[in-house]
Amino acid sequence: MLDIKFIRENADIIKAGAAKKLITADIDRLLAVDDERKALRQEIDNKRAEQNRRSNEIQRAQGDERVKILEAMKQLKEGMAEEEERYKTVMEEWQKLMLSVPNIPDISVPEGESDAENVEVKTWGEPTTFDFAPKSHVDLMVALDMADFERGSKVAGFRGYFLKNDGVLLANAVWQLALKHFMYKGLKPLVAPSLVRRETLLGSGYLPQGEEDLYKTQDGDFLAGTAEVATMAYYMNEQVDLENGPIQFLSFSPCFRREAGAHGKDVRGLIRVHEFFKWEQVILCKAEHDESVRLHEFVNRNTEEFIEQLGIPYHTVINCGGDLGLGQVKKYDIELWVPGEKTYREISSASYFHDFQTRRLNIRYRDAEGNLRFAHSLNSTAIPTPRILVSIVENYQQADGTIRVPEALVPYVGKSVIGPA
């Protein structure tokens, strides 16, 4: 959500931003509704002022005078009831429109319609080459009894999976190395709820637009698709202290995604599953653009460094306008080389939001002048499992079907090669 005053003063910039994001938002309608809102508010406030005055008179009035004032009050109230009804209707539309206004993309965000037009800004390592025919992660992991997809779908349905044996050890090793790496960067570990209330998703910007991709309980709660939701809502309706620097969380949670609209995509393996685990970086900082930019580079670089420790070739792209969400100002995706598909696949996504989320969540801090301001927020994937296992096993596979363990993970896996049991 943006500031209505800002919207009023910068309607053209917001329209241009929405166009870049290929998001439709009726700004003109919002401005008209806002005019109506302000006028009505003024009228109602004036009548309330009179009501307050009269109420005080009633206490002191006696006999006929009292009866006269009571009569006048009755009329005043009738007029107010009508206006308040209208105000309620206007506010409903106002709220709805406000929630649909996208944040403005940064000037450095390229034009484009879909992820196909994201722009590569960095590559690291060379796509892995093999002097034998490489296998897919599905074949590798099944052969080494690291995963079971048949029983996965028998038990959990489409996209279900079990991790087994060395698959479990590998996932656990990634978690442990991640915890160490990101804590060293100054992030504070947190295990966050996945089962969350509606307002947390509204606040972080996943609702009302993204409802179809969320699992919902019979109590009206939701299963979040990322720890970002609960972690951002941690300080909902609070004032935070940013005097000693930004608040930096490394947050773990199970993640649930219905993947509505992705039915034909990635139907095999661990690339796209309904249920996975993720460490997420979540940051709150002062409401300064430069600080947001600095931390955006910071969180993205943290993840790049982690991938470099694993020794997996990757590239980083800056997402084009059409691939940005409602609240995002700018986003980087890190994509890892997947030999089986001979392409890079997304493993991480780092975005900053300015005060888009914190305004919805009502998270403020006191600035140096003593004014209350909405903080800025950012988030970035630290590392997801099991998706990361796809790139590990495919890039580290050997001619005999065994898998070398990335050196950084050896201490946590307890061996340097994964082979037949």
Next chain:
RNA sequence: GGAGGAGUGGCAGAGCGGUCUAAUGCACCGGUCUUGAAAACCGGAGUCCUGGCAACGGGACCGUGAGUUCGAAUCUCACCUCCUCCGCCA
């Protein structure tokens, strides 16, 4: 799941239909006093919306939302959260 109790300003806590522009204490800021500090004393402070260049003015906010009333922190209802006890449970 059942039975009770409670949610008031940064914190503690009074108020239970009109003088609440919410007592009091602690914490906070300014001042007096002091070589300085502490103590004491005096004074000041919230958030949001809205009008105005400003000075200043209007409205709202006592968990949230509806309602009763000329008037609600105070009464009614629903919801949320917390606490106590019972039951169930990893």
